[in-house]
Amino acid sequence: MALPERNLYRYMPIVADTNTTSSPTASAGKYLTFRLKNESYGIVVLKIREIIRLQPITPVPQMPSYIKGVLNLRGKIIPVIDLRVKFGLQDITDADHNCIIVVKIDLPNRVSSQIGLIVDAVEEVINISANEIEAAPDFGAVLDTSFILGLAKIKGSVKALLDIDRILTEETLSALAPAI
Amino acid sequence: MSDNSRESLAALAQFNSQLAMELVFAEPGKDQGLLPVNYLLSQMADLCAASPPPKEIAFSVSKAQEWVEIIFLGNGLFDADTIKRLGEWTHWMERAFEVLAQGQPVPAIPDGWKAADDADADALAASTVAPVAGVANTETEMPLIVEVDDVEMLREFISESYEHLHNIEMGVLVLEDKPEDHDTLNSIFRAFHTFKGGSGLLNLTPVNRLAHELESLLDLARHKKIGISSQVIDVILEGGDVLKRFTVEIEHQVSDQRGYSPIVIPTSELISRVQRIVQQGVPPSSAPVSAPSTPAPQIQSTPNHPAPATSAASVAAATAPIAPITDTEHKPENKESAKENSAARASDAPAASSALVKVATQKLDNLVDLTGEMVIAQSQVVHDPAFTGLADVRLLRNLTQLSRIANELQKTVLSLRMVPIRPTFQKMTRLVRDLATRQGKLIELKLHGEDTELDRTLVEQLNDPLVHMIRNAVDHGIEKDVARLSQGKPPVGTIELRAWHQGGSIILEVKDDGAGLNRERIRAKAIKEGLIKQEDILTDDEVFHLIFEPGFSTAEVVTDVSGRGVGMDVVRRNIEQLRGKIEILSTEGKGSTFRIYLPLTLAIIDGMLISIGTQRYILPALLVRESFRPTADMISTVQGRGEMVNVRGRLTPLLRLYDYFGLTPESTDPTRSVVVVVGYEHQQRCLLVDQLLGKQEVVIKALGETFKQRKDFAGAAILGDGQVGLIIEVDGLVNLKGDSSRRAS
Numbered sequence: 001m002a003l004p005e006r007n008l009y010r011y012m013p014i015v016a017d018t019n020t021t022s023s024p025t026a027s028a029g030k031y032l033t034f035r036l037k038n039e040s041y042g043i044v045v046l047k048i049r050e051i052i053r054l055q056p057i058t059p060v061p062q063m064p065s066y067i068k069g070v071l072n073l074r075g076k077i078i079p080v081i082d083l084r085v086k087f088g089l090q091d092i093t094d095a096d097h098n099c100i101i102v103v104k105i106d107l108p109n110r111v112s113s114q115i116g117l118i119v120d121a122v123e124e125v126i127n128i129s130a131n132e133i134e135a136a137p138d139f140g141a142v143l144d145t146s147f148i149l150g151l152a153k154i155k156g157s158v159k160a161l162l163d164i165d166r167i168l169t170e171e172t173l174s175a176l177a178p179a180i
Numbered sequence: 181m182s183d184n185s186r187e188s189l190a191a192l193a194q195f196n197s198q199l200a201m202e203l204v205f206a207e208p209g210k211d212q213g214l215l216p217v218n219y220l221l222s223q224m225a226d227l228c229a230a231s232p233p234p235k236e237i238a239f240s241v242s243k244a245q246e247w248v249e250i251i252f253l254g255n256g257l258f259d260a261d262t263i264k265r266l267g268e269w270t271h272w273m274e275r276a277f278e279v280l281a282q283g284q285p286v287p288a289i290p291d292g293w294k295a296a297d298d299a300d301a302d303a304l305a306a307s308t309v310a311p312v313a314g315v316a317n318t319e320t321e322m323p324l325i326v327e328v329d330d331v332e333m334l335r336e337f338i339s340e341s342y343e344h345l346h347n348i349e350m351g352v353l354v355l356e357d358k359p360e361d362h363d364t365l366n367s368i369f370r371a372f373h374t375f376k377g378g379s380g381l382l383n384l385t386p387v388n389r390l391a392h393e394l395e396s397l398l399d400l401a402r403h404k405k406i407g408i409s410s411q412v413i414d415v416i417l418e419g420g421d422v423l424k425r426f427t428v429e430i431e432h433q434v435s436d437q438r439g440y441s442p443i444v445i446p447t448s449e450l451i452s453r454v455q456r457i458v459q460q461g462v463p464p465s466s467a468p469v470s471a472p473s474t475p476a477p478q479i480q481s482t483p484n485h486p487a488p489a490t491s492a493a494s495v496a497a498a499t500a501p502i503a504p505i506t507d508t509e510h511k512p513e514n515k516e517s518a519k520e521n522s523a524a525r526a527s528d529a530p531a532a533s534s535a536l537v538k539v540a541t542q543k544l545d546n547l548v549d550l551t552g553e554m555v556i557a558q559s560q561v562v563h564d565p566a567f568t569g570l571a572d573v574r575l576l577r578n579l580t581q582l583s584r585i586a587n588e589l590q591k592t593v594l595s596l597r598m599v600p601i602r603p604t605f606q607k608m609t610r611l612v613r614d615l616a617t618r619q620g621k622l623i624e625l626k627l628h629g630e631d632t633e634l635d636r637t638l639v640e641q642l643n644d645p646l647v648h649m650i651r652n653a654v655d656h657g658i659e660k661d662v663a664r665l666s667q668g669k670p671p672v673g674t675i676e677l678r679a680w681h682q683g684g685s686i687i688l689e690v691k692d693d694g695a696g697l698n699r700e701r702i703r704a705k706a707i708k709e710g711l712i713k714q715e716d717i718l719t720d721d722e723v724f725h726l727i728f729e730p731g732f733s734t735a736e737v738v739t740d741v742s743g744r745g746v747g748m749d750v751v752r753r754n755i756e757q758l759r760g761k762i763e764i765l766s767t768e769g770k771g772s773t774f775r776i777y778l779p780l781t782l783a784i785i786d787g788m789l790i791s792i793g794t795q796r797y798i799l800p801a802l803l804v805r806e807s808f809r810p811t812a813d814m815i816s817t818v819q820g821r822g823e824m825v826n827v828r829g830r831l832t833p834l835l836r837l838y839d840y841f842g843l844t845p846e847s848t849d850p851t852r853s854v855v856v857v858v859g860y861e862h863q864q865r866c867l868l869v870d871q872l873l874g875k876q877e878v879v880i881k882a883l884g885e886t887f888k889q890r891k892d893f894a895g896a897a898i899l900g901d902g903q904v905g906l907i908i909e910v911d912g913l914v915n916l917k918g919d920s921s922r923r924a925s
Contacts, residue, residue: 059795060883060887061841061842067886070904072898072904074549075552075553075881076549076881077883078884079883
């Protein structure tokens with residue numbers, strides 16, 4: 001907990017760190033970590049545009065439950081995903097601690113767009129070195145780990161590093177069609 | 181001729197006219213239209229194989245296929261040369277089918293094709309400079325070799341050239357109506373002169389030579405040594421086209437940066453024609469200016485134009501105004517001043533463009549977004565409870581001032597995307613001229629309101645539907661002069677193209693004084709096609725809208741000209757994509773008027789704000805027919821589920837939006853809610869909503885990749901309080917298949 005989250009708002013948007021790359025496997029570099037319930041996750045800072053407070057979201061009907069809707073980000077409309085629902089964690093609506101991480105994702109068709117991720121709380125930006133990263137174990141059919149790049153063990157806790165581009169993969173996108 | 185081959189000829193003619201349509205959109209350096217052209221050609225080849233037409237036709241089809249093949253072997257992009265040649269090809273084919281239908285032999289195949297084809301093949305293979313001899317031309321075509329160290333200078337020449345060429349084209353079209361206009365003549369002369377100078381400086385010899393010849397021609401005209409006949413206009417236009425092809429090719433090579441290769445575009449035939457006119461002189465009134473020249477002058481590659489009339493009319497006669505062919509044709513004062521204006525504007529154009537700044541549309545869109553946000557933030561500040569209690573006059577005054585500036589700023593920013601419709605209209609002038617000449621009709625196109633501004637993207641997307649509609653008016657609307665005279669109409673048909681603003685929309689009108697739509701025949705055809713039933717009673721408007729149904733060829737219905745009809749359904753689809761609608765007024769024998777209503781800009785729509793439960797949605801106001809609170813007896817059901825509302829005698833399906841969206845409404849009882857009727861003439865639907873919150877202009881934003889599969893939302897807008905409201909795509913809702921209750925989550 002290097003930085004209290006309030007301050008983080010002011011530090012965003014984070015300037016891109018050239019040390020990190022966006023290769024499919026997790027590599028050493030700077031990660032923004034955040035909390036979902038009692039689990040901790042990380043996203044490469046390069047992907048992060050800004051962090052905003054939770055604000056009114058307009059729901060879009062007939063979408064999977066983890067797609068909360070759209071919100072107005074300074075005149076741009078961006079979709080918002082609730083990561084807790086997406087990962088099957090309980091949906092706690094403790095508004096005080098909720099915030100939205102805005103990330104830039106590159107979709108498989110090479111279009112890049114921004115999406116908002118609802119998380120419980122943003123923790124800090126940390127440097128993760130290569131020897132702290134382990135490949136994600138295969139849980140078989142129990143758990144889909146395709147969007148987990150690796151696991152980092154920092155100070156006794158485990159942080160799952162996310163491949164945020166794959167949160168909305170082609171399959172998920174087509175599943176968003178109204179015929180659900 | 182057997183029935184079989186007649187049928188196959190008719191099919192070939194149909195493909196040919198489709199091909200001509202595709203060619204209208206082909207542009208050098210682009211592949212637009214290439215695949216359809218290729219497809220049509222292969223269809224024609226198949227037909228030729230199945231039931232052999234006269235050997236000339238079969239030969240020319242295979243020839244055209246070869247040309248397209250060469251493009252595919254090359255970079256896969258059209259070049260100006262091939263487009264031109266395919267254009268000539270379709271003309272020739274059209275002519276051939278016409279004479280075949282009359283049982284006459286096919287005209288000879290233009291020799292030029294063979295030659296041009298060789299030239300092309302050579303040019304493709306050529307890594308070495310090899311001037312190619314045209315078989316048809318006695319002279320060797322000189323290849324244009326770009327050898328310039330100063331690329332900047334060349335670029336400047338290219339961009340200037342486009343301007344000059346545009347001025348030439350516009351000027352010539354003015355001249356056609358007003359041959360004695362000295363200013364226009366001068367401006368065209370100057371354009372060619374500058375062209376000549378520039379090309380001389382850059383050693384672009386063939387360009388230089390052609391420009392020189394045309395310049396001398398215009399010089400003579402300027403000094404009233406020759407009159408502006410349709411022949412002269414044809415060579416000037418053709419010259420302009422050839423120069424443009426050169427310019428396009430040069431530009432290509434400059435931007436390509438792969439070094440320069442020789443450009444071979446035949447000019448000697450044109451030059452000799454120009455020289456002949458210069459030598460023999462055309463007496464000032466040898467041919468009526470607005471009359472079309474020979475039906476298909478371009479197809480013969482060996483120049484056999486009728487020699488200019490023998491008369492050696494005195495030079496002095498040139499000063500006399502040219503008599504109009506018919507008295508009924510002109511309303512002098514009006515037209516004079518209109519032409520005066522357009523001529524003046526044409527010469528103003530270059531000066532005006534220098535004061536312009538090119539800005540990436542992305543930046544403009546960002547500006548629009550940010551301004552929208554600023555207006556919202558501003559309104560939030562102004563309406564902040566902390567201020568409302570204050571009675572500080574100065575603060576309130578300043579706040580009002582702030583709102584005014586913010587709104588003014590938003591208006592200005594939105595107007596940045598607006599451009600006048602003039603260039604699109606002017607393209608139509610050329611189109612009408614070419615089509616009329618080809619079909620041997622006398623047509624005058626009148627333009628009104630070219631300065632009307634509309635959204636840039638809208639202008640781009642309007643081009644195609646306008647081309648379709650103008651083509652339609654020329655093909656099926658305006659009759660030939662003989663037919664017109666027998667009906668007591670002036671021989672020259674008029675097409676009026678008009679644009680004006682009305683309320684929040686822009687209206688475009690294409691009006692012709694031709695044959696008009698034949699109500700009974702449209703009806704009969706629609707019954708035959710199963711679109712309507714014999715007993716259906718339709719209003720005029722509903723009947724006319726049938727021509728927009730897919731596969732409903734106006735050609736077979738409205739006139740007997742075969743196979744030229746371009747599906748009007750394309751026009752309607754295009755217009756609807758632009759969130760517009762189309763209206764037809766027509767009187768048989770008097771003419772038709774097509775009126776297109778479009779939103780001023782694609783960025784803003786007039787929205788009807790509705791609420792369902794806690795959510796707000798926006799319906800495009802253009803598609804909202806009416807709204808009311810129904811009484812219980814207005815609603816009936818089919819099989820207990822399919823609900824319908826009796827809207828003034830018309831049973832319209834009811835869609836409970838809360839059901840569809842999976843929301844909790846204020847009330848599920850229709851008599852306590854509001855019914856909104858949305859849709860088009862034939863497809864209407866009633867939507868059940870909680871409340872109507874009012875009309876509001878909203879800026880449309882895309883929903884983005886994530887929701888691109890959603891056909892039921894057109895986008896989203898940011899509402900007055902900064903929240904997002906989804907815009908319902910009425911088209912998507914109206915066409916929803918299946919039972920809505922099944923979709924409820």
